[in-house]
Amino acid sequence: MMWMKCTISIVPATSTLHSPDVAVHADMREDFLKTLRCIILSRILEEKLGSLYRAGGRIVGGVYLGRGQEAFSAAAGNNLRYGKDIYGPLIRDQAGRIAYGEPLLDAMRTYLGVITGPMRGRDGNIHRGRPREGCMAMISHLGSLLSVVAGALFARRLRGTLGDTVGATSIGDGGTSTGAFHEGLNMAAVEKLPLVISVANNQFAYSTPTSRQYACEDLVDRARGYGIEGYSVDGTDLLACVATFRTAFARARAGHGPQMVVGKLLRLGGHGEHDDASYIPDSARHKHEARDCIEVAKKQAIDLGWITEAEIRTWEEESRREVDAAQAIASKEPTPDPYRETWHALSTSELVEGQHG
Amino acid sequence: MSITYLEAIREAQYEALRSDPNVFLYGQDISTFGGAFKATKNLSREFPGRVFDSPISEDAMIGMAVGAAIEGARPIIEMQFADFSSVGFNQIVNQAATLYWRTNTPCPITIRMPSGGTAGSGPFHSQSMESIYAHYPGIVILTPATVEDAYWMLLESVKLNDPVIFCEHKFLYYHLKSEGFGEALPIGKARIARPGRDATVVAYSAMLHEALKSAEELQMDGYQVEVVDLRSVKPMDTDTILASVSRTGRLLAVGESFPWGGVTAEIIARVSSEAFHMLDAPPMRLNSKDTPIPYHPNLWKTHRPTTSSITAALRTLLRY
Ligand SMILES: Cc1ncc(C[n+]2csc(CCOP(=O)(O)OP(=O)(O)O)c2C)c(N)n1
Ligand SMILES: [Mg+2]
Numbered sequence: 156m157m158w159m160k161c162t163i164s165i166v167p168a169t170s171t172l173h174s175p176d177v178a179v180h181a182d183m184r185e186d187f188l189k190t191l192r193c194i195i196l197s198r199i200l201e202e203k204l205g206s207l208y209r210a211g212g213r214i215v216g217g218v219y220l221g222r223g224q225e226a227f228s229a230a231a232g233n234n235l236r237y238g239k240d241i242y243g244p245l246i247r248d249q250a251g252r253i254a255y256g257e258p259l260l261d262a263m264r265t266y267l268g269v270i271t272g273p274m275r276g277r278d279g280n281i282h283r284g285r286p287r288e289g290c291m292a293m294i295s296h297l298g299s300l301l302s303v304v305a306g307a308l309f310a311r312r313l314r315g316t317l318g319d320t321v322g323a324t325s326i327g328d329g330g331t332s333t334g335a336f337h338e339g340l341n342m343a344a345v346e347k348l349p350l351v352i353s354v355a356n357n358q359f360a361y362s363t364p365t366s367r368q369y370a371c372e373d374l375v376d377r378a379r380g381y382g383i384e385g386y387s388v389d390g391t392d393l394l395a396c397v398a399t400f401r402t403a404f405a406r407a408r409a410g411h412g413p414q415m416v417v418g419k420l421l422r423l424g425g426h427g428e429h430d431d432a433s434y435i436p437d438s439a440r441h442k443h444e445a446r447d448c449i450e451v452a453k454k455q456a457i458d459l460g461w462i463t464e465a466e467i468r469t470w471e472e473e474s475r476r477e478v479d480a481a482q483a484i485a486s487k488e489p490t491p492d493p494y495r496e497t498w499h500a501l502s503t504s505e506l507v508e509g510q511h512g
Numbered sequence: 513m514s515i516t517y518l519e520a521i522r523e524a525q526y527e528a529l530r531s532d533p534n535v536f537l538y539g540q541d542i543s544t545f546g547g548a549f550k551a552t553k554n555l556s557r558e559f560p561g562r563v564f565d566s567p568i569s570e571d572a573m574i575g576m577a578v579g580a581a582i583e584g585a586r587p588i589i590e591m592q593f594a595d596f597s598s599v600g601f602n603q604i605v606n607q608a609a610t611l612y613w614r615t616n617t618p619c620p621i622t623i624r625m626p627s628g629g630t631a632g633s634g635p636f637h638s639q640s641m642e643s644i645y646a647h648y649p650g651i652v653i654l655t656p657a658t659v660e661d662a663y664w665m666l667l668e669s670v671k672l673n674d675p676v677i678f679c680e681h682k683f684l685y686y687h688l689k690s691e692g693f694g695e696a697l698p699i700g701k702a703r704i705a706r707p708g709r710d711a712t713v714v715a716y717s718a719m720l721h722e723a724l725k726s727a728e729e730l731q732m733d734g735y736q737v738e739v740v741d742l743r744s745v746k747p748m749d750t751d752t753i754l755a756s757v758s759r760t761g762r763l764l765a766v767g768e769s770f771p772w773g774g775v776t777a778e779i780i781a782r783v784s785s786e787a788f789h790m791l792d793a794p795p796m797r798l799n800s801k802d803t804p805i806p807y808h809p810n811l812w813k814t815h816r817p818t819t820s821s822i823t824a825a826l827r828t829l830l831r832y
Contacts, residue, residue, distance in 0.1 A: 241579075278614045286582045286617040294606050302572035303607065306579025306587075313536055313562070313585060335602065338572035345567055500609070500649035502618040502673045506700050508747045 184461055186397050190233045190254060191452050194225035194393070195467070196474040197250035198449055200259065203478050204266055208428045213486065215268045216279050221247035223423030224355050226448035227388070229254040230396035231323055231353045231416070234404035243291040243304040243324030246281050247355060247422070251325070257290060263481040269488035276491035297330035301339030301352065308348045317349070321407045325353040329360020331377070332368050340413065344381045347412040351403050354415060355390065357422040358444065362434045375417040383413040390418030391444060393452035421445045513692070518685040520659045520693065521551045521624070524666035525588060529559045532586060535670055537563040538573060539590030539624075548592050549626060549685060570600035577621040578608050586620050586670050594625035594679065595639040608675040609650030618673035622666070628681040628718050628768055629800075629816050634807035640717070640800075643767070643774030645677045646746040653746040654699070655679045657720035659690035661697070661743060668699050679745075681718040688721075702749035704756065708738035711762035711829055714753055714779050716742035719766045719817060726822040735830055745775050753779060754787050761792035762829050766817050771799035793832035798825050 180187070201220045208218040221228055228244075228251035235242050237256030244252050249262065264272025265283040274283050274292070284292030289307075293300050304322040311317040330336055331354060343350050354374055358365055371377065378385025384406060388399040396418065403414035421444045425432040439445060456462045499507045515523070528535045537552060543565040546553035556563035566573050570591065577587040591597045597604065604623065611619040629638040646653045652674055656662040662680060669676035697703060705720060706727050715723040720741045727737035738756050742748065757763050763783050765776035776797040783795055798817040806812050 274614060275616075282614075284615065286611070286615050291579075291582070292615050294610065296602050296606055299571070299575055299603060299607055302569075302575025302603070303579035303582075305572070306576030306581075307583045308579075309576055310580035310583035310585035310587075313580075314534065314583070334599075335571045335575070338567075338569035339575060342567055342569055342572040342576060500613045501652065502612045503652075506652055506672075506674070506747050509750075 180394065180459060183394065183397055183401075184459075186233055186401065187394060187456065188461060190226070190229045190393060190397055191456055191462075192470055193229045193233070193254040194250045194449055194452065195470050196259075196477065197221065197225050197229065197253050199471065199474040200262065200478045201249055203482065205428050207266070214266050218266070218428040219246045219281050219426070220424055220428065221249045223421055223448060224357060224390065224418075225250035226393040226396050226452055227353065227355055227390035227418035227420060228325070230393065230400045231325070231351065233397070234351070234400055235321070235323055238288050240320050241289045241291070241304050241307045241322035243293065243300040243322070244284075245293055245300065245325040245327070245330070247327070247357075248325055255290070259477060259481045260485060261285075263485040264488065267485045267488075268490055269485055270491050271485070271488045291324075296335065298326065298333030298335030298339065300324055301326070301336055302342060305339060305343040305346065305348050305350060308350060309346055312348075319408050321349045321351065321404060323351040323353065323404075325355060327360060328354070328356040328358065328365050328368055328374065329363060331374055340381055340383075340415075343413045344383050347410075349407040349410070350413045351400070351407050352413060352415045354417040355420065356417055357420050358439060359422055359426075359435065361426045361430075373417070375415065378415045381413070381415070383415055384411060386414070386416045388416060388418050389443075390420030391446040391448045391451055393448060394455050419444055420448070423447060514689045515659055515692065516686055517659050517662045517680070517688040518549060518551060520663035520690075521666055521680055522553055522555070523693075524663045525552060525555060526558065527667055528586075528588065528670040529555065529562055532670070534584055535562070535586045535588065536580075537588050537590065538566050538577065540566055540568055540592045542590050547590060549682070551624070552590065570596050571603050574600040574603035574621075574623065575607060577623075578603065578611060578619060581619050581621045582611075582617055586622075588622045588624060588670060590624045591626065593637050594627040594641045595636050597623065597625055597641055604645065604651070604675070604677070605648040609648050612674065613650055619675050620670070620673045622669040622676045622678055624666075624678045624680060626682050627679040628683055629805055629812060630683050631809040631812055632807060633805070635804035638805040640679065640767070640769040642677070642679050642745045643769040646775060646778070647773075650675065651746065652676045652699070653679065653744065655716040655742065655745050657681075657684070657717050657741050657743070659688055660694040663693045664696035665699060665743070668696065672699070679717060683718045684721075697743070700744045700747045700749060702743055702752040703741045704738065704752070705741040706737070706739040708736035709760055710735045710737060711764065711826060712738045712740060712753070712756040712760045713764045713766060713822065713826070714740045714742055715766040716745060716775070717768065719768050722817060722819045722822055723766055725819040726826060729819065729823050730826060730830075735826075737826060742775075748778065748782070750782050750786070753783060757783055757787050758790045761790060762832075763791065763795040764822070764825055764829055765795070765797045766822055767799050768816050769799060771802050774799065793829055796825055796829050798822060
């Protein structure tokens with residue numbers, strides 16, 4: 156079994172910034188720009204969600220943002236075809252969801268808890284999806300989504316409908332410590348499923364640093380243990396992320412089994428919007444991983460001559476309008492009515508019990 | 513032709529695989545080996561590519577079943593012993609059981625759980641998990657006590673668009689025989705296994721047979737004990753229980769799971785709150801003892817309810 160440790164060397168981040176090589180990156184132009192657009196939109200949407208949360212009143216429950224992780228998340232999502240591939244996004248995957256093609260309204264409606272959204276007020280925020288269309292709706296329990304995505308791929312292979320479809324899911328550094336993650340990844344490896352696992356190592360699990368999470372040198376080392384192919388990438392470098400995920404997805408689709416991509420980055424915010432992240436030391440905030448991937452990406456694109464600052468500003472304005480439009484629609488829609496709720500947990504309504512006691 | 517409870521389970525899986533190409537089997541040692549109890553004997557040969565040996569990963573086994581069900585497959589997952597389903601607990605109660613309600617996506621998975629005590633099996637190969645799972649919304653819990661129910665209810669489970677915990681009792685695997693599969697009774701309905709007018713025993717799974725023997729013993733003393741076979745723990749057929757209690761005025765609920773809460777407590781609660789005026793005596797319940805399940809047969813026989821402890825309880829109830 157081949158084991159690749161294609162570190163950031165695919166596209167060394169620093170050299171990219173200082174000497175963009177148009178010829179080397181030419182075939183990435185389209186993917187890069189698509190992804191850049193997604194991460195700009197994602198950041199603007201999340202800033203809106205954050206401000207709605209702080210204003211109070213409209214958003215029910217917590218808000219969990221992907222600030223600083225957009226490039227890594229979107230570079231994965233960009234390889235997925237909505238309605239064809241299977242996606243199991245996690246807490247910090249707003250950008251990946253946009254790149255995958257989840258409608259903006261699904262996010263807005265779920266955060267606002269309106270019944271027009273996919274979760275109809277029965278679940279909220281990041282716990283959303285449309286499983287029958289291939290977008291799994293995560294439960295909170297970290298690690299437990301991996302085997303679900305694997306199962307969907309397994310069923311397709313069994314029924315002869317796998318074709319060139321692929322599955323992708325994500326996990327954080329903390330989530331890699333769960334038994335469910337281990338069981339799921341091991342099973343996916345045993346079944347040799349076309350699955351790409353993004354591990355966003357953002358150095359913290361809520362407040363817990365990685366030194367309290369794992370004892371191996373680098374999470375990518377685990378790939379060898381599972382007998383799968385592993386990659387390590389600078390998660391703040393969109394160009395590197397696009398290149399790495401392109402390879403990983405191509406190899407998954409080509410039958411090389413699960414691919415694990417570890418992104419090194421920093422969560423640029425609290426665990427949720429309730430958290431001021433005061434436990435993140437200043438030293439971490441000044442390291443390379445603390446770069447804002449969006450600023451890095453914009454500069455990469457401008458340096459490569461792929462886009463102008465004015466065009467980026469146009470994208471930002473368009474994104475703002477898109478987000479405002481989604482908010483305007485969703486905020487007028489009805490919230491759930493307990494008297495109209497079926498209160499049926501089974502799809503077989505004849506087997507639903509009446510209320511007793 | 514005489515068929516055992518275990519053979520009925522194999523035959524039901526054969527029929528499920530035969531009649532629906534979306535059905536597949538996933539579990540430890542179930543492929544060429546045929547399973548720890550041989551409940552999948554020869555199925556991998558008869559249905560190549562549809563019966564898989566799984567890694568020892570109960571969490572991932574259930575998670576993968578949920579993903580497969582979302583895609584339209586109908587997986588049957590074999591837990592090697594019900595006890596080990598605790599490792600897959602999260603996927604059962606949080607992933608499978610919430611899927612439909614959260615996302616409007618049906619979750620047709622069947623989890624087979626070889627359940628209950630047999631002599632010498634000890635604390636970790638003897639458990640009855642029905643009470644634990646019944647606590648959670650979004651799951652159907654079936655507890656067949658007969659060869660016929662083992663066959664038909666398993667087939668029905670696979671067809672249901674909801675997660676089913678299928679509690680098959682290991683003690684009945686070889687002991688219980690029938691001449692055929694008879695006819696299917698509806699899921700979710702209890703059955704009067706023996707009519708009577710003096711007291712009602714509600715039991716399920718292996719406890720049904722202990723209760724029936726007890727009713728037989730008491731008949732010699734002139735008592736007519738009605739025995740209700742619950743068949744399905746969830747949904748629970750409250751109407752049949754209430755109708756029986758309204759005829760007899762006396763209730764004993766018997767279950768093999770641990771005594772704190774659970775199926776028997778639920779039966780008592782429902783009868784007490786909905787038919788208090790029909791009771792001529794305080795309702796009683798019998799469960800296993802509140803300790804882990806013992807290894808030695810001397811201890812095990814006393815740990816779980818048996819014909820003699822059920823008879824003793826019934827005498828108290830009838831004398832009241
Ligand atoms: C099994 C489980 N235990 C605890 C939690 C509570 N929890 C939610 S997010 C989180 C931290 C996750 O850290 P990490 O996996 O690194 O992801 P990140 O938040 O950094 O993206 C914890 C402990 C949970 N959701 N699931
Ligand atoms: Mg983390």
